[in-house]
Amino acid sequence: MLFERELRNAVKNALIKLYKVDISSDEISIQPTRKDFEGDLTVVVFNLSKLAGKNPETLGNELGAWLVGNEREVESFNVVKGFLNIIIQKEAWIRIFTDACMDEDYWVCKPDLMMANHPVLVEYSSPNTNKPLHLGHVRNNLLGYSIANLLQASGNKVQKVNLINDRGIHICKSMLAWMKQGNGETPETTGMKGDHLVGKYYVAFDAIYKAEIEILINSGSTEEEAKKKAPVILEAQEMLRKWEAGDEETVALWKKMNAWVYDGFDKSYKMLGVDFDKFYYESEMYLLGKEIVQLGLDRGVFYKKQDGSVWVDLTEDGLDHKLLLRSDGTSVYITQDLGTAKKRFEDQKFSRLIYVVGNEQDYHFKVLKLILKKMSFDWADSLYHLSYNMVDLPSGKMKSREGTVVDADELMESMIQEATRITKELGKVDDFTDQEANELYEMIGMGALKYFILKVDPEKRMLFNPEESIDFNGNTGPFIQYTYARIRSVIRKANKTASIKLEESYSSADYAAMNEKEKELIKQMLKFPFVLGEAADRYSPAVMANYVYELAKTFNQFYHEFPIVDEAAIPTSKFRLLLCDQTSKTIKRTMSILGIGVPDRM
RNA sequence: GAUCCCGUAGCUCAGCUGGAUAGAGCAUCUGCCUUCUAAGCAGACGGUCAGGCGUUCGAAUCGCCUCGGGAUCACCA
Numbered sequence: 001m002l003f004e005r006e007l008r009n010a011v012k013n014a015l016i017k018l019y020k021v022d023i024s025s026d027e028i029s030i031q032p033t034r035k036d037f038e039g040d041l042t043v044v045v046f047n048l049s050k051l052a053g054k055n056p057e058t059l060g061n062e063l064g065a066w067l068v069g070n071e072r073e074v075e076s077f078n079v080v081k082g083f084l085n086i087i088i089q090k091e092a093w094i095r096i097f098t099d100a101c102m103d104e105d106y107w108v109c110k111p112d113l114m115m116a117n118h119p120v121l122v123e124y125s126s127p128n129t130n131k132p133l134h135l136g137h138v139r140n141n142l143l144g145y146s147i148a149n150l151l152q153a154s155g156n157k158v159q160k161v162n163l164i165n166d167r168g169i170h171i172c173k174s175m176l177a178w179m180k181q182g183n184g185e186t187p188e189t190t191g192m193k194g195d196h197l198v199g200k201y202y203v204a205f206d207a208i209y210k211a212e213i214e215i216l217i218n219s220g221s222t223e224e225e226a227k228k229k230a231p232v233i234l235e236a237q238e239m240l241r242k243w244e245a246g247d248e249e250t251v252a253l254w255k256k257m258n259a260w261v262y263d264g265f266d267k268s269y270k271m272l273g274v275d276f277d278k279f280y281y282e283s284e285m286y287l288l289g290k291e292i293v294q295l296g297l298d299r300g301v302f303y304k305k306q307d308g309s310v311w312v313d314l315t316e317d318g319l320d321h322k323l324l325l326r327s328d329g330t331s332v333y334i335t336q337d338l339g340t341a342k343k344r345f346e347d348q349k350f351s352r353l354i355y356v357v358g359n360e361q362d363y364h365f366k367v368l369k370l371i372l373k374k375m376s377f378d379w380a381d382s383l384y385h386l387s388y389n390m391v392d393l394p395s396g397k398m399k400s401r402e403g404t405v406v407d408a409d410e411l412m413e414s415m416i417q418e419a420t421r422i423t424k425e426l427g428k429v430d431d432f433t434d435q436e437a438n439e440l441y442e443m444i445g446m447g448a449l450k451y452f453i454l455k456v457d458p459e460k461r462m463l464f465n466p467e468e469s470i471d472f473n474g475n476t477g478p479f480i481q482y483t484y485a486r487i488r489s490v491i492r493k494a495n496k497t498a499s500i501k502l503e504e505s506y507s508s509a510d511y512a513a514m515n516e517k518e519k520e521l522i523k524q525m526l527k528f529p530f531v532l533g534e535a536a537d538r539y540s541p542a543v544m545a546n547y548v549y550e551l552a553k554t555f556n557q558f559y560h561e562f563p564i565v566d567e568a569a570i571p572t573s574k575f576r577l578l579l580c581d582q583t584s585k586t587i588k589r590t591m592s593i594l595g596i597g598v599p600d601r602m
Numbered sequence: 603g604a605u606c607c608c609g610u611a612g613c614u615c616a617g618c619u620g621g622a623u624a625g626a627g628c629a630u631c632u633g634c635c636u637u638c639u640a641a642g643c644a645g646a647c648g649g650u651c652a653g654g655c656g657u658u659c660g661a662a663u664c665g666c667c668u669c670g671g672g673a674u675c676a677c678c679a
Binding site: 042 | 638640659675
């Protein structure tokens, strides 16, 4: 935090000078002063009072007096119940703020050139190609995209990658059902989005499957047997074998239906505003696992059973034995991930590899990392599983097969419709062209959705109630967008006057009578790089979301209380205009990390 | 059964490596548009921070236990 380090050192010196007590500076606790007290920074003196042999009250007063006498920027102090509140000179705040306004580097972390050849890989989205995206994927995509932005903004070179699960039994199920019931339907003939069309047949497969299971059960099979013996599942498995054998017809159908899905995903990604630097396909990666299995066997980390299956013993790490290769020689899920990780390191020499994957796979990634460490790849420690929690409905967990999923496309559509309705009702777009208005509806609707999801800490499970629409008032995306538009509007107004308009440079001597709200705004803006750092460390866009909300809120209070453009008070107006401009920039910058756009008018 | 995550206002969520009287929004109620956008501002109401024990000058935060919710532990992915 601003001034924190300086104050820490000053307190350390004071303790030496006053009491001959020398302690390490991180034993000194400094925090921003709470709102209800006067001050900028607060030194907690309880633990110091023991060392100095003074009671907290006396120590606070003596320390405060010393700081005022010896530190130029400390203006005054007060002591309340063992808390030493320090007041920093207004001039210092203004000077630092105006300097920061003219210094891009304050707000943007320059990329570290040393690390340019060691990018951070962020893997996210990673959908299956048998059904459209749902709300869970939305959280994944928004988080992944935003975290990539976050890391980039804090100086990393970032590569966004999407590992598409395009092969396996699930896609065979859709293919099979389409062959049986599709009558040659395509996205073109039906007008359906490709991913939804394929999803329709995935559901159709399940219906056939269930019906067959029931018949088998009625004719005396147990449920377990029936699930294994149903003709349609056997057909799907046969299809998978054909696919692996490269059967032309099967591969052609697979390519055709996957292409439909990709076309659909493209549209959803575009609407979500997310993108990728590179796509990987499991169909191209799944064989990589075998190499690593051989390597593990060579190194004696893995072992082979009689039946030919390959395992790793993790019991000494408190886990179990884990299968790495089936007895028939085919690879399992984790085998692919092992191979893929190794290949990625060889190709990219990443400094970090971040997997944005739901917390139901915590165990998987724990094992993945552990195995790589056992194989003594030193980059294994650079793997990080960004484990986010589920989105729940009031009825509980979303389940594809029970039809209780919230479809991503429908959700986005309904958000935009809601934005349209409210915007029209408020009469905000009477002078907009149709195109401008539509762009605005989309920006607001998507802003509401994205903010709603991103403001929640990734580790926490969150609840979405489809019955209640997402708010547009209060702690929401539109509130922040509105604040931005409001500021831009003020600046447009000021720029019409010759005397106040926004200028390139600003001399800090113009305004000394800064009020409390102005100071609060300045403090919040100067906090930006610290907040960014914290958000990046914690991989948490929620930190940025909560920050920008606080900033917007503070601005609105300031806006309400003080006139900005006033030709009878030009120096004040100019200073306030600078505050406005910088607030809007900070809002825009933060929102863009969240992947949310802000409008000039709304 | 074992392991991991979570439990803060009626609802949805903040609360950083322990610090002052636990904060927002929504909902309910009350004010404020003839001055820069009322998607706003100000106020009221609302809490045994799941419960207990412990560590500490100080615990929503750290440790242990109990209760409640969820996830994972496949020759599935």
